[in-house]
Amino acid sequence: MQIARVIGTVVSTVKNESLFGRKFLIVQTLDADLNKKGNPMVALDAVGAGVGELVFWCRGKEASFPFKRDETPTDCTIVGIIDSDAHMRNGEKKK
């Protein structure tokens, strides 16, 4: 699981039917100092996150566990919204 910022949305009409009603968001992963790390990727939303919010995501098969229909095909799911960056501490340094 890693911290990321939601930087955009992906609109997709034709998609796997077990993804109907689900939201694709583009997330940019961040390091502990909230600097960009790696390339943006697409994540499925499980918590109602929106563009601009600080979130954390989970990868792998576990990414499909938040959804009731457990056949949801996803490898990256947003599983939490971080209240604000004021709530993040990197060692002694308060961000």
Next chain:
Amino acid sequence: MLIARVIGNVVASQKNQRYEGSRIMLCRQITPEGDDMDYTCIALDSVNAGEGDIVVIAQEGWSASTAATGRAGAAIDSAIVGVVDYIDLLPSEKK
């Protein structure tokens, strides 16, 4: 999940049984802005994507196998799970 452009399809007569009846697509990863990246992969199609389409690819064995063949347990690690209509990016993230 990653965003990619379908750049072709792969024809293989000799293949694992579980691939029968699926379309194997050659995909090139792109940035949210639409620029080509270095990574190319093949993914099984579950949404009837065609050459030139921008798609979302799930890269996780269980999800890919379920999406592409309807059943888990096949030797498949990438599947196209959605066709992208358009991508909305935060203005600050656009180049």
